[in-house]
Amino acid sequence: MVVWLERRAGRIANIRIAVGPGGPVPFRxxxxxxxxxxxxxxxxxxxAALDVLLQEARFRTSxxxxxxxxxxxxxxxxxxxTLETAWTRAVSDR
Structure with a gap:
């Protein structure tokens, strides 16, 4: 899983999330x-976002x-x- 984000004024200004371990192929x-x-x-x-992610992902049993x-x-x-780490690393909070 990869999360990239920008912070502005204490909020997520821009975010990208890629998930690999959930289904047959990685997805955004x-x-x-x-x-x-x-x-x-x-x-x-x-x-709330985790609920969306769990509905968005197509988990399979292998x-x-x-x-x-x-x-x-x-x-x-x-x-x-990963989200908390990305938030912490995005130190340029303008």
């Missing part, structure tokens, strides 16, 4: 980006790899951690 989570753009990074905003439920669980944790 554009609906999740829209859910976060223009909002401050609060627990409520992250929770007999050789992980189940859809496990992938969903992992993506949820990765999303929160």
């Amino acid at each position: 989570a554009s609906a999740t980006e829209k859910a976060l753009n223009g909002k401050p990074l609060t627990a409520e905003a992250v929770s 007999p050789q790899r992980a189940s859809a439920e496990y992938r969903k669980h992992i993506v949820g944790g990765l999303f929160k951690d």
